[in-house]
Amino acid sequence: MKTTQMLRLLPVLALAVSAVFAKPIPGPKGGKILTTDAPHAEFFVEQDRTVTVTFYDQALKPVALSGQVVTATAEAKSGKVKLEFAEKNGALVSKQKLPDGHDYTVVVQIRAATAAKPTNYRVLFHDEICKECKRAEYACVCDDAGKEQEHKK
Numbered sequence: 001m002k003t004t005q006m007l008r009l010l011p012v013l014a015l016a017v018s019a020v021f022a023k024p025i026p027g028p029k030g031g032k033i034l035t036t037d038a039p040h041a042e043f044f045v046e047q048d049r050t051v052t053v054t055f056y057d058q059a060l061k062p063v064a065l066s067g068q069v070v071t072a073t074a075e076a077k078s079g080k081v082k083l084e085f086a087e088k089n090g091a092l093v094s095k096q097k098l099p100d101g102h103d104y105t106v107v108v109q110i111r112a113a114t115a116a117k118p119t120n121y122r123v124l125f126h127d128e129i130c131k132e133c134k135r136a137e138y139a140c141v142c143d144d145a146g147k148e149q150e151h152k153k
Contacts (some may be wrong), residue, residue, distance in 0.1 A: 029042060030045075038057050043121075052093050062090060065091075071085065073127070077101065083096050106123045106125050107121070
């Protein structure tokens with residue numbers, strides 16, 4: 001009986017291990033892809049520090065919004081800032097800007113629809129440019145992406 005249970009858990013364990021070691025998907029706009037499955041959600045910080053969340057299919061082609069709801073909380077050293085999003089040009093754009101500075105966590109909450117259960121994603125926000133992949137550090141896709149690194153203070 002225990003062997004049967006172990007064999008049933010093997011595919012789940014394999015999937016979990018592959019998710020942990022999977023290389024990040026580069027976002028088409030230069031942002032961070034938050035989701036592992038389509039529709040993919042890209043978190044992108046604009047020049048004016050507003051945040052754009054765009055949804056893509058498996059081939060990373062933009063898909064029309066279909067009722068998704070996004071909110072985010074920037075947990076900056078100066079205090080928490082809640083970001084609300086509104087539809088603009090086929091994406092969701094924050095009405096507020098990210099706080100000044102960097103080296104803080106942004107918790108992004110995505111709902112497939114208004115009444116759907118939310119899924120939370122955490123983005124360690126650093127806006128320096130990675131020397132290897134030339135993307136903002138929060139969206140880095142290098143082999144060591146997502147690991148704690150030394151950042152210039």
